[in-house]
Amino acid sequence: MTATVSSVLCSTYDEAEVDAAVVQAIDHLGGIGSFVSPGMTVLLKPNLLTGADPEKAVTTHPSVLRSVARILTAHGCQVIIGDSPGAGTRYTPSSLKRAYERSGYAPLVTMAGVRLNEDVSHTTVSSPEGRVVKRFLIITPAVEADAIISLSKPKTHLLTTYTGAVKNLFGVVPGHEKSAFHSRFPEADAFSEMLIDLHGAVVPVLHLMDAVVGMEGNGPLSGTPVPVGLILASRNPHALDSVACRIIGIPIDVVPTLRAAEERGLIDGEPVIVGADPASLMIPAFRLPDTARPAGLLMKISRKMLARFQREGRFLLPYPVVVPSACIGCGACVRICPADAASLRERRAEINLSLCIRCYCCHESCEEAAILIRQGLLSRLILGNRQ
Ligand code: SF4
Ligand code: SF4
Structure with a gap:
C-alpha cells in the first residue's frame, strides 16, 4: 500500500508554532487516537546522540518532544523519554542525565505524566525476518513500552550519508552494543541492512521528524545547521526518509538505507504527501559529508x-x-x-x-x-x- 507522509510548515521552535504544527502533522494521519490508546505507556525516542545545545541541530529539539508529550498526556497516556546515547558515551544513569541536561530535556520532567528514562538495562529481542541480524539487545524501556514514537532529525552522516527515521532507531541498541555492530558491519550497505532488520525487532507506531532545522556537511555531530521549516510524520520510516531526502536534495541513490529499503520492497511507489507541498519550499540541497559517493x-x-x-x-x-x-x-x-x-x-x-x-x-x-x-x-x- 502506498505510504502517506504528513508535512506541515514550521519555521521556528517557538512553542506555540511547534504545538500547532505537531498537532496538524498527527491529525493528517488520523489523529493520536489512531496510534495509541488512553492508559498506554509511550516511549518517545528522540535523536539524543551525546546531548548537545538544541541550537546545534544535533538532537531532536525539546520543543518537539514537549509538544508530542503534551498530546499524549492529554490523551491519557504516560510518557517516558528514552534513548541510548551513541558515539563513545557509556550507557549509564550519569551519562543519560548529562545528555538530558545538555539537550534541554531535563525540564520536561516537570510535565505531569512525563519522565526521563534512567534504567540502563537491556533485553534480547528477536527479528525473525532479519536478513543479517535476527536478535538484538534492546534498551528495556523500548521493550516494556506499550508503544514507541520515534522523533528523528534529518542530518547528514559520515557512514550512512543521511540519518533520519530509519537510522534514529539505532538508539534503542545499548551503547557498547553499537560498537559491536560497527565492527561487524563496517561497510555502509551491510550496516544499513542491519538497521532495516532492527525495524523488524522494534516497531514504532509513528515516526515524526523534527525538520525545522536539519544538518548538512560532516554530520551527525559536527555538520552545519540548515533551516528546513517542516514537521514531517508517517507510519512508514522509509517513506518518511525518502520524502525528507527529496526535500533536502539528497539523492535516494546515495543513501544506503533507502537503497536497501527499495530492494526489499519497503517503499511502494511514491509516498502520498498530505499537507504543505515541500516542492514549494526553496531549500538548497544539503552539502553531503566528505565520505559520500555521488549518484548516477x-x-x-x-x-x-x-x-x-x-x-x-x-x-x-x-x-x-x-x-x-x-x-x-x-x-x-x-x-x-x-x-x-x-x-x-x-x-x-x-x-x-x-x-x-x-x-x-x-x-x-x-x-x-x-x-x-x-x-x-x-x-x-x-x-x-x-x-
Ligand atoms: S580526538 Fe576528540 S574525542 Fe578523541 S580524545 Fe581528542 S578531543 Fe576527545
Ligand atoms: S575504526 Fe577508525 S573510523 Fe572507526 S572509530 Fe576507530 S579510528 Fe575511528
Whole structure:
C-alpha cells in the first residue's frame, strides 16, 4: 500500500508554532487516537546522540518532544523519554542525565505524566525476518513500552550519508552494543541492512521528524545547521526518509538505507504527501559529508569498482585524522572505536590506520571537532571526491 507522509510548515521552535504544527502533522494521519490508546505507556525516542545545545541541530529539539508529550498526556497516556546515547558515551544513569541536561530535556520532567528514562538495562529481542541480524539487545524501556514514537532529525552522516527515521532507531541498541555492530558491519550497505532488520525487532507506531532545522556537511555531530521549516510524520520510516531526502536534495541513490529499503520492497511507489507541498519550499540541497559517493549510473559502477578495491585494503577509503592542537584528550574516540584503532598518548588521540575499519564513530564522538576526514587516494581518483 502506498505510504502517506504528513508535512506541515514550521519555521521556528517557538512553542506555540511547534504545538500547532505537531498537532496538524498527527491529525493528517488520523489523529493520536489512531496510534495509541488512553492508559498506554509511550516511549518517545528522540535523536539524543551525546546531548548537545538544541541550537546545534544535533538532537531532536525539546520543543518537539514537549509538544508530542503534551498530546499524549492529554490523551491519557504516560510518557517516558528514552534513548541510548551513541558515539563513545557509556550507557549509564550519569551519562543519560548529562545528555538530558545538555539537550534541554531535563525540564520536561516537570510535565505531569512525563519522565526521563534512567534504567540502563537491556533485553534480547528477536527479528525473525532479519536478513543479517535476527536478535538484538534492546534498551528495556523500548521493550516494556506499550508503544514507541520515534522523533528523528534529518542530518547528514559520515557512514550512512543521511540519518533520519530509519537510522534514529539505532538508539534503542545499548551503547557498547553499537560498537559491536560497527565492527561487524563496517561497510555502509551491510550496516544499513542491519538497521532495516532492527525495524523488524522494534516497531514504532509513528515516526515524526523534527525538520525545522536539519544538518548538512560532516554530520551527525559536527555538520552545519540548515533551516528546513517542516514537521514531517508517517507510519512508514522509509517513506518518511525518502520524502525528507527529496526535500533536502539528497539523492535516494546515495543513501544506503533507502537503497536497501527499495530492494526489499519497503517503499511502494511514491509516498502520498498530505499537507504543505515541500516542492514549494526553496531549500538548497544539503552539502553531503566528505565520505559520500555521488549518484548516477557511472557512479554506481564506480562505487562497485571502489568496493571491490576496498576489499583489498581499507587504506583506500576516506580516513580519520586527529588534529593534535584541537584534541583535549577526553578519550571519547578511544571508547567508541570498535577496532581498538584509537588510543591516547600524552593526552592526545592517535589513530592506527592499519587497524581502522573506517566506521567514523570517532568523528561522531569528538565534540572538539578534533577529528577530520580525509579522502583515500582511490576515492579521489575514481570518484573525484574533495580533499
Ligand atoms: S580526538 Fe581528542 S578531543 Fe576528540 S574525542 Fe578523541 S580524545 Fe576527545
Ligand atoms: S579510528 Fe577508525 S575504526 Fe576507530 S572509530 Fe575511528 S573510523 Fe572507526
